[in-house]
Amino acid sequence: MIEEVRQRGDLVELVGEHTRLKRAGRTFRGPCPLHGGEGPNFSVDPQKGFFHCFVCGEGGDIFAFPMKHLGMDFLDAVRYVAERAGVEIPDPREEAPQADPNQPLYDANAFAADWYRRQLESDTGRVARDYLQKRGIGGDVVERFRLGWAPEAWTAFGDVARSQGIRNEQLLAVGLVKEPKQPGREPYDALRGRVIFPIEDLGGRVIAFGGRVLDDSVPKYLNSPDSPIYHKGQELYGLGWSRGAIRRAETALVVEGYMDYVSLAAHGVPNVVAPLGTALTPEQAERIARYAQRAILLYDSDKAGLRATFRSGDALLRAGVEVLVATLPKGEDPDSLVRSKGGEALKKYLDDAVDVLERKIQILELRDYFGSISGTRRAIDALIPTVRAASDEV
Numbered sequence: 001m002i003e004e005v006r007q008r009g010d011l012v013e014l015v016g017e018h019t020r021l022k023r024a025g026r027t028f029r030g031p032c033p034l035h036g037g038e039g040p041n042f043s044v045d046p047q048k049g050f051f052h053c054f055v056c057g058e059g060g061d062i063f064a065f066p067m068k069h070l071g072m073d074f075l076d077a078v079r080y081v082a083e084r085a086g087v088e089i090p091d092p093r094e095e096a097p098q099a100d101p102n103q104p105l106y107d108a109n110a111f112a113a114d115w116y117r118r119q120l121e122s123d124t125g126r127v128a129r130d131y132l133q134k135r136g137i138g139g140d141v142v143e144r145f146r147l148g149w150a151p152e153a154w155t156a157f158g159d160v161a162r163s164q165g166i167r168n169e170q171l172l173a174v175g176l177v178k179e180p181k182q183p184g185r186e187p188y189d190a191l192r193g194r195v196i197f198p199i200e201d202l203g204g205r206v207i208a209f210g211g212r213v214l215d216d217s218v219p220k221y222l223n224s225p226d227s228p229i230y231h232k233g234q235e236l237y238g239l240g241w242s243r244g245a246i247r248r249a250e251t252a253l254v255v256e257g258y259m260d261y262v263s264l265a266a267h268g269v270p271n272v273v274a275p276l277g278t279a280l281t282p283e284q285a286e287r288i289a290r291y292a293q294r295a296i297l298l299y300d301s302d303k304a305g306l307r308a309t310f311r312s313g314d315a316l317l318r319a320g321v322e323v324l325v326a327t328l329p330k331g332e333d334p335d336s337l338v339r340s341k342g343g344e345a346l347k348k349y350l351d352d353a354v355d356v357l358e359r360k361i362q363i364l365e366l367r368d369y370f371g372s373i374s375g376t377r378r379a380i381d382a383l384i385p386t387v388r389a390a391s392d393e394v
């Protein structure tokens, strides 16, 4: 049991709650929370599972950290790590364990994920099954990512949920339903006529949903709003599934959204994550830095895609991650590429990925910024944030 907790626990994440860590090669460095230092003298080695301070000399494993920093005994430390790792440990000391006030929200989401899942298997789900099949997403992948189908109906989900005793208050809080437009009516289902992608936390609990339409109608993607259990700027789609593969590859591939993510997974590319907005936030970049020292950005090469690429790139550089940009052929995205040419074909483009600053210069050159003094000046303005981000120290 203790070994399982040690395996599943994440030392970098745990320590990261108490000090700001930045990747430095294979380890992470930051100010020591134990003696309250300011320089980056505190080192965490995620591979070995140890931390060490070069100033005060304290060090140890994942359980030693809460013991030394929070004054816990060993058992409490194990519990503390287990809770964060999503490992359940029965507590003999507590008669009635304190209920998590957010538990009803997790329960509502778990119920919804299960219900969407069953709709995908039902007759009404045939259109969605065909859609996924055409994209090379088979039953095993559907199962792994718990994909589902929200039928084209206004209160189909809400009616069933309410009949199972789930209150509107909870459904509204996680954004599964929306306030009725006319008073006196029941709230209506937020996701309708969409393939459903449950968004999980690292412990595998469903914290939100993404939905994609089957045709070209807009919005193409619709996601749960922020809630007490979901903060979209901090979560990364797929991190729970991919973190092992990202660590092994020492590289995280960053794609635009969950459709690309699932498609790559279905075609044998496992070390991927996707932000739940367009560009990575600083929090998301720091999360990626805990698992990989290198990231390859795999966005569309249209205008919006490039903007997201460079914003994400700067955020990753600031988090201490080396950033490369892969450029796919015009009109292709990761999903379309692996579908038409397979997962192996992607490798060539990843091998050809160039440093983010170099890519920025390439694009400015293509747009002829360096042909005049005023253009060059604007080009330099565009390059400075990236140069700065790369040289930021802890």
Ligand SMILES: [Zn+2]
Residues within 6 Å of the ligand: 032, 033, 034, 035, 036, 037, 042, 053, 054, 055, 056, 057, 058
């Ligand atoms: Zn120290």
